[in-house]
Amino acid sequence: MRMMKAPKQISLEPEKIEELIDRLEKKSLNEDDYPLLIELIKGMVWLNLSLKEKKLSIKRLRAVFGIKTETASKLLDFLEKNDPKQSDAKSSDPDGNPTEKKKKKKGGSGHRPASDYTEARIIKIAHETLKKGDLCPDCKQGKLFNLSPGTVLQIVGAPHLQVEIYKPERLRCSLCGKTFTARLPQEIMNGTRGDRTAKAIVSLMKYRGGLPFYRQEQMQNILGNPITASELWKMTADLADQLLEIYAEMCHQAAQGKLLHNDDTTARILSIAKERKEKLGTESEEKRTGTFTTGIISILENSQAEIALFFTGRQHAGENMNDLLDLRNQNLPPPLQQCDGGHNIPKDHETDVSNCLAHARRKFYELADNHPKEVLKIIGWFAKIFANDKEGPPEEDARLKWHQEKSTPIMNQIKAYCKQLIETKQVEPNSSMGKAITYLTNQWEGLTLFLKKPGVPLTNNKDERLLKRAVLNRKNAYFYKTEKGANIGDILMSTIETCVLNKVNPWNYLLAIQEHQDKIQKNPKLYLPWNYQKHLKQEEPSHSQSCPPQPHGSSK
Structure with a gap:
């Protein structure tokens, strides 16, 4: 079935x-x-x-x-529905103090301001009959001057891949029979079937939008421009080849980061599954049966740039982190590491490990049905800590001092309360609640590192959000066929997500990388997502940086 x-x-x-x-x-x-x-x-x-x-x-x-979400309000609603005695909890905090119920804000129209459309083409409309300096047609005395123009948005659409068919004219001499053929544009003669704009949009749709190649193929077929999934994959493979130096440099730069987030999720690679099946029952059979996609975010010390990296294959997150830190300058101090522990810790490199408070909170949250009173108290204290983090100053040293004053008493309160539950035998150590308390106790040093060192985040949510890109691809495309295909996905997703983290338009970046391959080969460090515009500024602006290129042969 x-x-x-x-x-x-x-x-x-x-x-x-x-x-x-x-x-x-x-x-x-x-x-x-x-x-x-x-x-x-x-x-x-x-x-x-x-x-x-x-x-x-x-x-x-x-x-x-x-219940489907982990918000405190959903938890209270659920508990109240199943136990009316919990209704009083809505009007008080974990210490029993009354609180006011906040009103939910109404949603807006869904329209974004014109300033958000940074890549929109601006079309200026001149007045039909008047211009600056003309006499006023009403009073006949004053002169007209310019005000700031009004703004009207028009959204236009087009198929994301269009096909151009070139038919060079051919002539033949009636006497000698020699043939003369019109010369094609240079980029058509030297390039591949898919130009740089096609490679960029196919990669974005697949590795950012989660649209598998077979679905892109289906869409192209019904729009009259049939392009096979294999050709779409070849476009992404070509682009990944052009990004190899960039990806290698991002790995090197990420290894020098002051803070690294890491975690992994399951992945499926058919070639590895086939290989393991063939080895089943033999002496060379692998003990590990899973394949994984690791997501790492590195925050750099000086430039404050953020780098996203993906690694898909046989290794866990800790093993991939270990390989990455092999590239780290030995003179640098150990980096901060935010993770959930377990397989995420590198074996051969020292890191200052900070454990995720959201992960610890979730262990209690899942037990709300059996221990509603205790869980509500603990969840409420966690809510106070997250509120402190939201309200704290942005400077790292000031933020550390803020948490030491505001959050230290609350963390100690959580620990004391959990210890009391065990000592008074309200909770059995071997029960689910007891195991959640044991996890909190065992990971206490990592969970409280944000109270001891500046710049330590409370959660690993940033990396969890990054891994959703890999999960989206896994849900829609199901698998990678080969390890090479997985590597292509890692390179493109790493580049695109690094652009997103640094608020760089990935479309413009992918076009620029293809256009300036000669410069990138010489010094890829100068053309990373967060600094490439500065190094191209002295050159004549390319068409790719001002607006999306038009198809060959079309006119504006």
Whole structure:
């Protein structure tokens, strides 16, 4: 049986379930009972199949039988629904002090201001009959002067890949038979079938937009410009080749960072899966069965640039971090590392490890059903710490002092309360709640590093958001065929996401890299996403930097 979809959320109120069981035993079902029974049966089948496929997690269970998000307001609503006594918790903080309920802001129209459209083409419209310096047509005395123009936005669309067919004229001599053919433009003669604009947009759609090649192929077919998935892949492979020096330099620069976030997620590479299947049962069989995509964000000391890196293959995040730190200057102090621990720690390099507070908070959050009173207290204290971080000063030293004053007492309160729960035997050490407390105790040094060193973030959320790009590709494209394909994806995603982190337009950057290959080969360090514009400024601005290039042969 194929894997069925997760059922709709099921409300399991004890009274209703008991009443339903009673009616089943008496064989007196109501008409309203059948939809609930159908959902319960679907839920049991889904649960059984999920366990067989090893795809079941607490998060997925809560999405069906509980709540779907981790916000405190959702938790309170859920607990109040299942236990009316929890309604008082909405009007008080963890210490029992009354709080005011904040009103939700209404959403806007969804329109963005004209200043946000930084790459829009500006079209100036002159007045039909008047110009600056003319006499006023009304009073006939004053002279006209310019005001700031009004703004009207017009959104236009076009297929993201268009095809141009060149037909050079050919002439033949009627006497000697010699043929003369019109000369094609230089870029057409020397280039590939896909030009630099095609390579850039296909890469962005695939590795930023998550649109697999086969879906791009389908779209091109119905729009009358059929381009195969294999040709689309070849375009991205060509672009990745041109980015090799940039990617290598980004790895080198990232290794020198003062702060590194890292984590990983599962990946699937068919060639590795096939290789492991062939080795199954042999002496050379690999002990490790998984493949992973590691996401690393490095924040540099001086330039304050941020670098995003992806590594997909057999290694865990800690092993990829270890390889990256092999490139680190030995004179530099150990970097700060923000992660969740476990497989994320490098083996051969020392780092100042900071553990993610959001990860520790989640371990308690998942236990809200069984320990609502205790969890609400702990979640409330965590909320205060995150609020302190949001309100704190931007300077690192001032921020450290701020947290030491505001957040140290709260962290100590959390630890003392958890210790009290164990000592008073309100919580068993081997229970789920006891294990969450054990995790908090064991990771205490890493969880409180933000109270001891400047520049330490509270969470690894930045890297979690980065890994969503890899997850999006995994969900839509399912797998990489080969390790080479995975490497191409890593190079392009790393380049694009580094542009995004540094607020650089990735479209313009990918075009510039292809246009200035000769300069990049000589010194890639000068053409990284955050500094390439400065080094191209002295040259004549290329068409790619002012507005998207027009197709060959078209006119504005």
